[in-house]
Amino acid sequence: MITVQNLSYKAIVENTNVTFEPGLNYIYGSNGSGKSTFLDCLSGINHTYSGTITGNDDLVYMNQNLYFSMKLKVKDYVQFVLTLDRAKHNAKDYFSYLEGLGLKMFVDEAWNREVSLLSGGERRKLFFVTTCYLDREWYIFDEPFSGVDEEGKTLITSIFERLDARNKGIIFTSHEHVQFEHIDLNMFTLQNKQIFETHPQQISTFTS
Amino acid sequence: MLNIVKAHYILNMKILLKEKLPLLWSTALPVIFLFINGQYVQDTMFLNFFWAIIIFACYIFGVGLQAVRLREAGLLKTYFSINHSRMLFFISLVLTQMTSAFISMLILNSIAALFFPVNFLEAMMYSTVLIVLTLPVAFLSANLTMLHKSSYQTLSTVIAVIFFVSLFTLTMDNVINYVNPLVYLSQLLFLQGVYDYLVYVIISAICMVTGIYSLRNYQVNSVMRR
Numbered sequence: 001m002i003t004v005q006n007l008s009y010k011a012i013v014e015n016t017n018v019t020f021e022p023g024l025n026y027i028y029g030s031n032g033s034g035k036s037t038f039l040d041c042l043s044g045i046n047h048t049y050s051g052t053i054t055g056n057d058d059l060v061y062m063n064q065n066l067y068f069s070m071k072l073k074v075k076d077y078v079q080f081v082l083t084l085d086r087a088k089h090n091a092k093d094y095f096s097y098l099e100g101l102g103l104k105m106f107v108d109e110a111w112n113r114e115v116s117l118l119s120g121g122e123r124r125k126l127f128f129v130t131t132c133y134l135d136r137e138w139y140i141f142d143e144p145f146s147g148v149d150e151e152g153k154t155l156i157t158s159i160f161e162r163l164d165a166r167n168k169g170i171i172f173t174s175h176e177h178v179q180f181e182h183i184d185l186n187m188f189t190l191q192n193k194q195i196f197e198t199h200p201q202q203i204s205t206f207t208s
Numbered sequence: 209m210l211n212i213v214k215a216h217y218i219l220n221m222k223i224l225l226k227e228k229l230p231l232l233w234s235t236a237l238p239v240i241f242l243f244i245n246g247q248y249v250q251d252t253m254f255l256n257f258f259w260a261i262i263i264f265a266c267y268i269f270g271v272g273l274q275a276v277r278l279r280e281a282g283l284l285k286t287y288f289s290i291n292h293s294r295m296l297f298f299i300s301l302v303l304t305q306m307t308s309a310f311i312s313m314l315i316l317n318s319i320a321a322l323f324f325p326v327n328f329l330e331a332m333m334y335s336t337v338l339i340v341l342t343l344p345v346a347f348l349s350a351n352l353t354m355l356h357k358s359s360y361q362t363l364s365t366v367i368a369v370i371f372f373v374s375l376f377t378l379t380m381d382n383v384i385n386y387v388n389p390l391v392y393l394s395q396l397l398f399l400q401g402v403y404d405y406l407v408y409v410i411i412s413a414i415c416m417v418t419g420i421y422s423l424r425n426y427q428v429n430s431v432m433r434r
Binding site for chain 2: 046
């Protein structure tokens, strides 16, 4: 469980109190409402906030914008992430995991290509599946569905379902209405610098 | 812990080998200056000025400015979202630049040994000692990360101007040399007596303490871009 108490950061998030339970947590907010700033604080990337956040020690966070040295190859990215992750995993496990998702051929083909030669969607897919491969209690994603085609959305949803089945915690943001058929969602809205729990009908109202 | 340093170190080395410009700065430039000022090279220890050029290029451009550049490019968000260790990231940057400096010294010393009255082994030994003695400079350069509102472009331009002014006045009898960082870096191999060592220890301690403070407060998010 991640607990946020009296969180404030500049004039973007003010005196926010919220608790996230394991499972799927969806934060809705319009563009520029402060979702990315909130996730930066929640993930520890930004530690200059006031207030307290507990339970966020074991997590991985995927930003909305994907950054990596464009001159390096896909294999450099994967090897870097796997080595950085305290060598809990190895390349063989990683490829077995990809095979389970039907993505082995995609990564095999891209393996020796420079990251800059991947399309935006391919890059997002690579970063997403690699992030989800890491073994953490919590997975945080900033706008994972943004700019993703239907096939990509299906992939993301199926990986979320797998993580949920393993009792992992997932927090993601979106400025669009998102629906899941097989998982219960805990929904939150970021509005007027505050986060509060919301019902699905209320989110439909925001997005209509 | 070692894995984090290893991951960053390997990645940094790959980036370094892909980007030719930093290698050019730290290797070609001192070699060119070696040939321009060849008449001053009477023995191995005369290479100390050229070693100082390499040290400056590696520790200032390669550590402090590189940390600013990576932040501005957004790469640190990717790195630290997987693992937070700011200090281990910094250690890997320093190790990368120590390696880079060693390679540059190796090339410079080899060329110097071929064309000038220089003992290669002696040159390698002293230049390696200098790489270690000047480590506090790498910590000092970490303070550049505290200048949040200065862009990488601005900082690198200012540092490049300082670097070139220092370089061109290095062999002149000029008042600027009283504040020339290359002069001080090159003289570290000639410390003598308690006073010299005391000054070195105090300045090193200041560099390291301020550097560690900057790293602890190192903000991953750039104010220049989202």
